[in-house]
Amino acid sequence: MNKNPSNTMALAPNTSNKRETVCIFGTGDFGRALGHKMIQAGYPVVYGSRSTQISNLIPKDAEVLGHAEAAQKAAIIILAIQRQHYNFLTPLAEVLRGKVLVDISNNLKLNQYAESNAEHLAQLLPGSKVVKAFNTVSAWALQSGTLDASRQVFVCGDDVEAKQMVMNIVRALGLTPLDKGSLLAAQEIENYPLQLFPMWRFPMYLSLGLTAFFFFYCVALDIIYTYIYEKKNFSFFIAITIPNRVCPVMALILLALVYLPGIFAAIIQLYRGTKYGRFPDWLDKWMLCRKQLGLIALAFASLHVVLTLVSPRRAFTKWKTGKGIISQVLNNKTEPLDHTNAWLSDSYLALGILGFFLFVLLGITSLPSISNNVNWREFRFVQSKLGYLALILCTAHTLVYGGKWFLSPSAYKWYLPNIYILSLIVPCAVLVVKFVLIFPCIDKPLTQIRQGWERNPKYAKQTNYIINKSAV
Numbered sequence: 001m002n003k004n005p006s007n008t009m010a011l012a013p014n015t016s017n018k019r020e021t022v023c024i025f026g027t028g029d030f031g032r033a034l035g036h037k038m039i040q041a042g043y044p045v046v047y048g049s050r051s052t053q054i055s056n057l058i059p060k061d062a063e064v065l066g067h068a069e070a071a072q073k074a075a076i077i078i079l080a081i082q083r084q085h086y087n088f089l090t091p092l093a094e095v096l097r098g099k100v101l102v103d104i105s106n107n108l109k110l111n112q113y114a115e116s117n118a119e120h121l122a123q124l125l126p127g128s129k130v131v132k133a134f135n136t137v138s139a140w141a142l143q144s145g146t147l148d149a150s151r152q153v154f155v156c157g158d159d160v161e162a163k164q165m166v167m168n169i170v171r172a173l174g175l176t177p178l179d180k181g182s183l184l185a186a187q188e189i190e191n192y193p194l195q196l197f198p199m200w201r202f203p204m205y206l207s208l209g210l211t212a213f214f215f216f217y218c219v220a221l222d223i224i225y226t227y228i229y230e231k232k233n234f235s236f237f238i239a240i241t242i243p244n245r246v247c248p249v250m251a252l253i254l255l256a257l258v259y260l261p262g263i264f265a266a267i268i269q270l271y272r273g274t275k276y277g278r279f280p281d282w283l284d285k286w287m288l289c290r291k292q293l294g295l296i297a298l299a300f301a302s303l304h305v306v307l308t309l310v311s312p313r314r315a316f317t318k319w320k321t322g323k324g325i326i327s328q329v330l331n332n333k334t335e336p337l338d339h340t341n342a343w344l345s346d347s348y349l350a351l352g353i354l355g356f357f358l359f360v361l362l363g364i365t366s367l368p369s370i371s372n373n374v375n376w377r378e379f380r381f382v383q384s385k386l387g388y389l390a391l392i393l394c395t396a397h398t399l400v401y402g403g404k405w406f407l408s409p410s411a412y413k414w415y416l417p418n419i420y421i422l423s424l425i426v427p428c429a430v431l432v433v434k435f436v437l438i439f440p441c442i443d444k445p446l447t448q449i450r451q452g453w454e455r456n457p458k459y460a461k462q463t464n465y466i467i468n469k470s471a472v
């Protein structure tokens, strides 16, 4: 029921060039910043405030009125007020009936209240149409115009028309709305600004943990062991030699970890005989942060490249080369070129360069500006086919580099294998399962499952899919 006829008029689509008036409750930091931006975009702005005195901080073209008066002037009311003050809106329920209320509020803690702020508002004012938006944009960024990092505005709400009106405003302000669905999504949107790089957390902790492990592993085997058994002090290895072992190892393992969850997923789908079942939580989370794992792997690979390129400038390298020349001079013997060695060293460098090139290509195509411009088949081709090729090349690079002494006793100290041997376990396992098991043997049934051909009668019943036994 709409008691206020002007509401219906204001809610009708605006076909003229003139923008409709927007009301903002609250003249605090966010209210002022948003009002400022709206006036720039051509919206008449009217503030609803407890005090109608105009301070010089308020945008000068805006009007400031009491809450009820201000609300009557607009179909959309943006609440730039903290949730704990929402109770003052209850007496205004009649004025706000049928209007679009935009909840922009954030909390101080994750899941601070049982229901999201927007749902709380909708319960307080059931006659209004609540839309959640703008909470991920900062007042400072709005005012200073430095919105490069966060142009995206998450929007959700139960009323499609109201949501559309808010999304139009978002677009008019030069921002990009992202429809997150019904008001049920508000909790997630409210938690978003409280999380620091949510998708990066697991990949970051994992890489930090693995890096620390491999670093101390190398310190123990390359510095402490040599010091104890050979009485040689190689402590300067900490600066470049060891990082240049840890970085390629990390790049290789993390790249393999990007493809490992896909293998688990394939095994689970094959085992269940359907794709209509949820993956376990850990696998779901792992699948979601593959891009971040890949980007961290790329960072390690880039560091490995730089650390390798500085090698000729190192005193240790110069000393080793000089020592070789002097020993040849002293023995009056010129060593012939070892062709096997020449082949090996050129091959591992070539494999490394190619692998790194593909790695960079994977990184570039994962950037939103690029991935938005390719269709999903192209994206899958690059991320899956070229990704596996990069993994093969990088694994081959490590194998050719270290393979010749993997079997020699010098690769094992204190019965522990060399770090390169360790680094090959996961990538080799991924490649073997993928190319020996999945690819030649079970790719066909797997593809059929992924296209919705049911092999499991239980799920087939649920999803109304026809079991096509003859095809499997």
Ligand SMILES: NC(=O)C1=CN([C@@H]2O[C@H](COP(=O)(O)OP(=O)(O)OC[C@H]3O[C@@H](n4cnc5c(N)ncnc54)[C@H](OP(=O)(O)O)[C@@H]3O)[C@@H](O)[C@H]2O)C=CC1
Residues within 6 Å of the ligand: 025, 026, 027, 028, 029, 030, 031, 048, 049, 050, 051, 079, 080, 081, 082, 083, 085, 088, 104, 105, 106, 107, 134, 135, 136, 137, 138, 139, 140
């Ligand atoms: N600041 C930011 O960068 C961002 C803020 N937000 C959200 O925006 C909302 C406002 O934040 P911000 O502007 O920084 O906060 P401020 O404290 O600067 O402003 C809040 C405003 O709310 C009004 N208000 C305060 N108490 C009451 C009350 N008891 N009854 C009615 N109105 C009251 C006041 O307006 P008046 O005096 O005019 O009545 C006050 O200026 C918060 O929910 C916040 O989470 C969201 C994203 C970013």
Ligand SMILES: [Fe+3]
Residues within 6 Å of the ligand: 248, 304, 352, 397
């Ligand atoms: Fe290398």
